[in-house]
Amino acid sequence: MLYAICAAPLHHQRTRTKNPTERIQAAVHLCDQLDEALPHLHKRRMDKFEEQIAHLIRAVDDLSDIVARQDSEISVLSRRVEMLMRREGEREAESASAVTIGNERPPHY
Numbered sequence: 001m002l003y004a005i006c007a008a009p010l011h012h013q014r015t016r017t018k019n020p021t022e023r024i025q026a027a028v029h030l031c032d033q034l035d036e037a038l039p040h041l042h043k044r045r046m047d048k049f050e051e052q053i054a055h056l057i058r059a060v061d062d063l064s065d066i067v068a069r070q071d072s073e074i075s076v077l078s079r080r081v082e083m084l085m086r087r088e089g090e091r092e093a094e095s096a097s098a099v100t101i102g103n104e105r106p107p108h109y
Helices: 002-013 020-097
Strands: none
Touching: none
């Protein structure tokens, strides 16, 4: 099948001066050259893919670390908000039981 693909460009050149034998020899020569070049091309592509995969793995690891750190920060902040909500609830309960007499200023003035 590779030889059929290799021979396709020869049909587009419209080289009518060569006889069929010369055209077949040229196609075989072209395919031999491609067969020699393909392993090098595949190696370069594989190297490029391996490099891209290495970068993606590092990015995923970095993002995983960031997510883990943010998770612990969110846990700490959630506990703080819960504590503050509890304190504010206690303050509201205390202030509801306290009665302001006359023209007394509230304690925050």
